[in-house]
Amino acid sequence: MDDLFEEEKQQQKTLIEAGLDEWGITQLYQRDIVMKKVDEAHEHVKKNWQLEKAQRIKPSLWWQQVAQAQAQTTSTEQSDANANTPKLSNLSTDGKAWFIHPVAMIDYFNIETTLWHEPLKNPQRTLYNSVEIEKKVNGAFGFVRNGGAKSHAGLDIFADINTPCYACLDAKVVGYITEVKDRDGKGIGYGNVLILKVKGEDLRNSRNDTVLEFPKNGEIEQAEDFNINAEHFYLRYCHLKDKRADLKVGDKVKAGDLIGYTGDTGNAEDVVNPHLHFEIAMNPRYNRSTVYDPQTNKLGYKINPALFVNLQAIDKEKQKQKEVLNRRKNEK
Ligand SMILES: [Zn+2]
Structure with a gap:
């Protein structure tokens, strides 16, 4: 100088x-x-x-x-x-x-320069629903299901079983919830969930310039109780097959570090639109609000992850059920 x-x-x-x-x-x-x-x-x-x-x-x-x-x-x-x-x-x-x-x-x-690293390579929305009907909106955040009657509190990113997942920001691993099954042995809820705690500022700096894709079909930017100025946020990676074997709660990770693998645990068992259900929330768990109707409560303290994940074009062929099932044969 x-x-x-x-x-x-x-x-x-x-x-x-x-x-x-x-x-x-x-x-x-x-x-x-x-x-x-x-x-x-x-x-x-x-x-x-x-x-x-x-x-x-x-x-x-x-x-x-x-x-x-x-x-x-x-x-x-x-x-x-x-x-x-x-x-x-x-x-x-x-x-x-x-x-x-x-x-x-x-x-x-x-x-x-933003720290942001995509949660998985080439992130794209799930195109189909579970019976191979094109329902791109189903994987979006907001009142997007059943014609607005049901909410969805995350972003569904298409991912064959066993797709590597990465830390989006520098973070601390603050939780790993393992799958709960019902009496019939069926997975319920979000299955295996890995939770990372990140700095509020890092997240704010990672905001992309996405314009909502489905505002007319119920997609929203954030839930009523979400506050973007919080000190910390929590990234929730749901339906995972597993976390990285040596990763422990309390560990620190850097943006881009491998943290786990996608799966179909919880209520996503055997779905033909396998995906990472990805959430950004204000609390590690218990993000439901209590003051609104149940569907609004479900969105709770969360923000639309599409404002941070840089979604890529949908590969229609790759997401076709036949192709998905073919590839899955080799994975399970
Ligand atoms: Zn989902």
């Missing part, structure tokens, strides 16, 4: 020297005064670098603002006063970019 400051200073000095020559200022002592001023100005710039970065450069890195600032720039000579307060409008008055900005830009984008 120091080298860059030095380089910029020398460039400015060269320009100023040329200016002094032009104006016929040849007296050494006069030139020294000017050069001293340049040194002082650059010391000032260096000292204020952090402040500069935080207060002026970073917010100015939006192109619209860059353009506006450029438009305001006049072609008048720069005075000493603004020589030591480099503004964005200095960007190209002399036809060259102020060196600070690209550097700050790199910093800026590094800071803003």
Whole structure:
């Protein structure tokens, strides 16, 4: 960084020297005064670098603002006063970019880079329901089933049994609930569920620019009681075949770490639209609300995961029952 400051200073000095020559200022002592001023100005710039970065450069890195600032720039000579307060409008008055900005830009984008890793490779919605009728909306979040009469509190991402699942963000494993069966030995509920605790800020930074796909068919952004400003959130991976064998409750994982494998445990047993039921909630468990009707309560303290999972195009062939069953033969 120091080298860059030095380089910029020398460039400015060269320009100023040329200016002094032009104006016929040849007296050494006069030139020294000017050069001293340049040194002082650059010391000032260096000292204020952090402040500069935080207060002026970073917010100015939006192109619209860059353009506006450029438009305001006049072609008048720069005075000493603004020589030591480099503004964005200095960007190209002399036809060259102020060196600070690209550097700050790199910093800026590094800071803003999202941690988000998809919960599984090539995430796509489940296309079919359990009897191979096209019902893409069934896997969405909100009042999306039975014509709005039934809610669905997660996102169903198509996944053959045994598809690797990954931590979407840096997280702590806070729970692994194993499948409960009814008296007839049938799986109920969400089956094996792995729960990761993540930082609120990390999730907020991972919000994508998805526009809801089925707003007219009951898909909603979030449940009534959900609050996006919470300190922590919980990612819930449901119907898993199993977690990664060595993973324990209490372990920390990084975004992108393998955490388990999809399955059809719980009430998804033997479905021909195998999927990861993925949830983002405010509590590790017990996310039902109590103050609304049962279908609203079910959505409870959850948000639509499609606002974070970057869903890809649906591969119709891959999701066909025949294909699914063929592949499953090799898995079970
Ligand atoms: Zn589901």
